[in-house]
Every structure is written in structure tokens, then in C-alpha cells.
Amino acid sequence: GLALLPLFAFGAYAVTTQRGFQPGLLEIAGFLFVAAMLEELVYRGVLFQTLESAWGTVPALWLQSLVFGVAHLENVFALNGSGWDMAATVLSVTLLGAMWTLLFVLTRNLWICGLNHFAWNFTILCSGVPLSGIEDWRAQAPIETAYRAPDWLTGGLFGPENSAVTLVLVGLAVGGLLQWAAKHARLR
Numbered sequence: 001g002l003a004l005l006p007l008f009a010f011g012a013y014a015v016t017t018q019r020g021f022q023p024g025l026l027e028i029a030g031f032l033f034v035a036a037m038l039e040e041l042v043y044r045g046v047l048f049q050t051l052e053s054a055w056g057t058v059p060a061l062w063l064q065s066l067v068f069g070v071a072h073l074e075n076v077f078a079l080n081g082s083g084w085d086m087a088a089t090v091l092s093v094t095l096l097g098a099m100w101t102l103l104f105v106l107t108r109n110l111w112i113c114g115l116n117h118f119a120w121n122f123t124i125l126c127s128g129v130p131l132s133g134i135e136d137w138r139a140q141a142p143i144e145t146a147y148r149a150p151d152w153l154t155g156g157l158f159g160p161e162n163s164a165v166t167l168v169l170v171g172l173a174v175g176g177l178l179q180w181a182a183k184h185a186r187l188r
Contacts, residue, residue: 001123003166012149012163013129024140029122036117037110043068043097044104044113057187061101062094069094075133079157088155088162089133095170096120096161102177105186130159 007013043064051060072093076085100113107113124131128138128145138144147154155162181187 003163003169004123004127004129004160006165007149007154007160007163008127012147012153013127013145013160014148015128015143016146017144019142019144021142022140025126025142028125028137028140032121032125033114033118036121037114039068040100040104040110040114040117044101045110048101048104052188057105057181061098061105065094065097065101066090068097072132076158079133081133081157084151085157085162088167089158092158092161092167092170093132095167095174098174099170099177102174102181105181106177106184124160127160129155130157132161133158 004013008015047067048060048064051064054060055063069090069092072089073086076089079085081089100117103116104110104113121131125137126141126143128141128143129147131137151157151162152164154160155166160166
């Protein structure tokens with residue numbers, strides 16, 4: 001939400017239609033919840049913890065996050081995205097993976113990570129913009145949104161996750177969480 005607010009406030013995204021609650025939204029929310037929990041189980045619950053026990057927290061954090069980022073390239077390939085779309089996707093989703101991994105490092109609770117991941121995805125969906133490049137669900141969003149700015153600001157095909165605003169905010173969050181984890185001796 002913090003990344004979306006300035007994009008709406010400064011006109012990069014414009015609300016074109018207000019639809020209100022759509023009946024299919026709850027079904028999509030259920031799917032997003034299950035998908036977020038499964039991704040957290042696989043990436044933070046299994047892959048990260050396996051790598052962390054072998055190599056330590058920081059190398060495991062970045063390797064697992066990079067794998068998470070590269071796995072999301074499938075969405076860009078499906079859209080015939082450009083080289084910029086691919087690079088921005090790997091960077092943004094790697095940073096998001098690092099953020100959720102650090103949340104796990106601080107709490108050691110996959111439910112907290114999964115709920116945060118779900119809230120991230122559901123907020124994007126409800127804002128009427130593409131979610132990780134997925135356009136299919138936009139018709140169920142309470143609002144319809146159009147881009148009014150260049151791709152580097154709006155996120156282009158992939159949506160707000162590839163926006164420069166999101167990259168900066170998530171990068172700052174990762175830096176802050178990493179410092180907090182180090183300060184509280186959570187890094188192994």
C-alpha cells in the first residue's frame with residue numbers, strides 16, 4: 001500500500017471506474033492466500049532454512065531470494081516482456097523475497113510471512129493494476145485503473161512490483177530489516 005499511494009497521488013495510476021465489491025473477489029483472495037502460503041513454505045520454510053543451515057543466514061537469504069525472483073520470470077515470458085521487464089522483475093521479486101525472508105529471520109514464523117505476502121498481493125489486486133504480470137483478475141478488482149506515466153514508474157507489464165517507487169521502498173525495508181536482524185543477533 002505504501003508503494004501504491006504515491007503512484008495514485010501523483011497520477012501515475014488513475015482510477016477510471018469504481019466497481020465496488022465483486023463476487024469473484026473472495027474466490028481470488030482464497031487462491032492468493034493459498035499461493036502465498038505455499039510459496040512461503042517452499043522458499044522460506046524449505047529452501048531458505050536448508051541453505052541457512054549449510055551456509056549461514058546472509059548467503060542463504062540472497063541465494064533463495066534470487067531463485068524466488070528468477071521463478072517469477074515465467075510471468076514476464078508469458079507477456080513477451082522486454083529486457084527491462086525481465087531485469088526489473090528479477091530485481092523487484094528478489095528484493096521482495098529478501099524482505100519476506102528477513103521477516104522470517106526476525107520471527108521464525110511462516111504464518112506471519114505468508115500473511116504479509118498475501119496482504120501484498122491482495123492489495124495490488126484490489127488497486128486494479130496487474131499483479132506480477134497477471135491481468136486475468138483485474139476485472140474483479142473494486143476499481144479499474146489506467147497507467148498515466150512511463151513504465152519505469154508504473155511498473156509496466158508486471159505491475160507496481162516493478163515500479164521504481166516499489167524498488168526503492170522495498171530496498172529500504174530490506175536494509176532496515178537486515179540491520180535490525182544483525183542488531184538483535186538473528187543472523188546465523
